[in-house]
Amino acid sequence: MEMDIDDMCKAKGEEEKAKPIVVILMGAPGSGKSTFCEHIIRSSARPWVRVCQDTINNGKAGTKVQCLTNAVTALKEGKSVFIDRCNLEKEQRVDFVKLGNPQVEVHAVVLDLPAKLCISRSVNRTGHEGNLQGGKAAAVVNRMLQKKELPKLSEGFSRIMFCQNESDVKAALDTYSGFGPLDTLPHGCFGQKKPDTKVQLGIMKFLKKVEAPSNAGSSASSIHGSAASQIIEEKNSCCGGKETASSLSHTAGEEVKGCQDPGVGSTSRNGSSSDGPILAFPSISTADFQFDHEKASDIIIEKVEESMDMLGNAKLVLVDLTRGSKILSLVRAKAAQKNINPKKFFTFVGDITKLYSEGGLRCTVIANAANWRLKPGGGGVNAAIFNAAGPDLEVATKEQAKSLVPGSAVVVPLSSASPLSSKEGVTHVIHVLGPNMNPHRPNCLDGDYVKGCQILQKAYASLFEGFLSIVRAQAKLSQESNEKIKLEPSQSQGHSKDGPRNHSPTGDQKNKRDAVPEHEKSKKYKGSQNEVGGINSLRAGKVNAENDKLDVSTSKAWGSWAQALYHIAMHPERHKDTLLEILDDVVVLNDLYPKAQKHLLVLTRCDGLDCLEDVRKEHLQLLTTMHAIGLKWAEKFLDEDASLVFRLGYHSVPSMRQLHLHVISQDFNSKLLKNKKHWNSFTTAFFRDSVDVIEEISNQGKATLKDEDRLLSMELRCHRCRSAHPNIPRLKSHISNCRAPFPPSLLQNDRLVPAPSNANNP
């Protein structure tokens, strides 16, 4: 179906310019499509018509042709159109995309909220009609979601906005509510979460099934499919940067105001990040905090030098607003003196919030010289960055931490709705708090440069470490997707990436969380993978030494109930009757509350090693021993029951003190597995496979923790087929029957330990 351009122009008459658009909504039942339209229609200055297939026929469901006809009519009248139907499959939306023409842009708004939320909304909405309740609603939504295909610009959309949580939806609402009749919106993909920014699951993992599994009719129909279905996973080509980047490059300022220092390094201006991520950072503490510039420049150089080997193709850029900046010249001179690779580290004169638009330097990560409360305002870089990033940054920051200890940093993923993200290509802001030498500011060190230098060193170390964690996470993600594509070379139409997922909490959960008073939030906060130093360490009772008040001893950070394993490890002879094995380095015991048929713990006897966070290279041998002993026991159990499959790993943040390795069979058949936290602690990225931990310690010297609270409160998904379930009992009834193969990520690297006879088909 084509629009007649001439007709449309005539209809609009002289006034012109006002261009109607078509917005095709996509989302499962309960994703909020109608609410979305209604909200915008109420508040928008643009005339809109909502074309809803469910009600188009005098309040009853109509046909697709009716929808198309109504849409054409509305467009001829100069009205913009919402296509309010699920549109999850490409085939279902192709005719609506054809409404577009050179005069009429077609946008997509994808409401990809967690399945559980859609299910619960569907249930609520349809409950009174009595035809789509409970499991039925779940089945319908799950089945629809199985087929969903991510829209791509190549289908004919000029703009696609992905909404994976309530705040994304809010951003989209704001965008279209404020979208006046004469306005235009930038083209491209927006809102697709950057890889592994921990914010999201959702739509990034897009699934496409070639054929339905034989048991697809059950309410627990699989999302990932069973052995019968072929799953193809692919990193969606339209997301994560390429097209967004190209759309940005068209608008990049022709006039390059930013100025790279000639003496130290050089990089091409436009698209300069194409060959590696760049961290732009201001000099910490040398402005308002009045830290000595000579000392600060030494520390910058020292810390930059230390990071050089780990950078890979990533780069560091020290940024200052003014060309004559003293700190910049000092650093430049010292970098040259030390022969620091100018391609990996250089200085740049420009506004750190406009590096791309004004300077042509694309930095995916920028550092902020934050205040301890992580509040906007103040002045200088902090005020500038919070201003430029918009309110999203404040919200995202609060999710990560409430305050910062001097010498620490916190990584904050930036929502794609933030102008810093859309205009400058920034994916993360790292807040850093340096030492303060200014008596008019909090925590003044009164000229104590011994402490001051230590803190500044820590601050830069934390900053660079935070940046490297982002770089590593992104590298790992792209490597994984490459592997996936290699695995299924002939079927690259799907859109999913497997592996440990960072699911978003459901919207309602988020609301509840948002209702929690601030102090409560920070009280509950237990640190996150992206957080460096600071609060994460606080939880373990190991706060930067310079903050004496917070430097509590390790044992005090654990509740009395969390000491049981520690006591066993220190005095195994007192617990002989409960222990399965006592060795020099480790003891083995059954988990007191097993969450599966077989669930035991390999417990280190090393004093002072409480959790994964404490583990360093010197513990590599111990980790290997723990793994070997765990494996030995798994194999013993497998001898007795070849149907079992084991997984060995650590909790990112354990509840019990004293490092312990879980050896757990994957049946999860235990009445003691009672709640979401139990389930998610063994089936999300929160569970760190022993093999991966060993690899990370060996390569990076420490383990990656996935300790976000959200992981533990994620929607419940089957660990095999990844289908979503509304509650624990339903989930358990599903897993007792699910025989789908394990996700590919678990099948790699010996993460799963099956009986030898099942080695190829656990």
Added chain:
DNA sequence: GTTCTAGAAC
């Protein structure tokens, strides 16, 4: 880590 329980969800 568990238990207890209020109150939300069904």
Added chain:
DNA sequence: GTTCTAGAAC
């Protein structure tokens, strides 16, 4: 009414 979740207390 019963089931289920999630927060507080331990």
